[in-house]
Amino acid sequence: MRVNVLARAPRALVLACTLAILGAAGTSAPGVTAKEYTIAIEDMRFVPATLTVRRGDRVTWINRDLVPHTATATAKTFDSSSIAPGGTWTYVATEPGTQAYACAFHPTMKGEVSIR
Numbered sequence: 001m002r003v004n005v006l007a008r009a010p011r012a013l014v015l016a017c018t019l020a021i022l023g024a025a026g027t028s029a030p031g032v033t034a035k036e037y038t039i040a041i042e043d044m045r046f047v048p049a050t051l052t053v054r055r056g057d058r059v060t061w062i063n064r065d066l067v068p069h070t071a072t073a074t075a076k077t078f079d080s081s082s083i084a085p086g087g088t089w090t091y092v093a094t095e096p097g098t099q100a101y102a103c104a105f106h107p108t109m110k111g112e113v114s115i116r
């Protein structure tokens with residue numbers, strides 16, 4: 001009985017560690033540490049309007065305006081939905097290519113995230 005418990009515990013631990021490693025590796029290119037990027041939304045603009053990142057990087061939009069905005073990809077690859085004033089939204093870059101996006105509430109607000 002005691003032997004069974006001891007034999008099973010390490011196996012469960014190894015499985016948990018393996019899953020954690022696989023999960024982490026799946027989000028970024030091998031040997032490359034994921035980076036964090038910030039895009040401010042201020043004065044009805046995305047700043048910077050264009051940004052180049054690598055797969056697995058995290059891009060956070062921060063709404064510094066007094067009205068809600070969204071970051072909605074034209075190809076629907078990502079959509080923040082409404083970001084309240086003072087709020088943030090983070091996207092983990094997964095789809096390679098240039099992703100054009102706009103604010104769903106203010107279509108003249110446009111930006112681009114290029115994912116390599």
Ligand SMILES: [Cu+2]
Nearest residue numbers: 069103105106
């Ligand atoms: Cu807007």
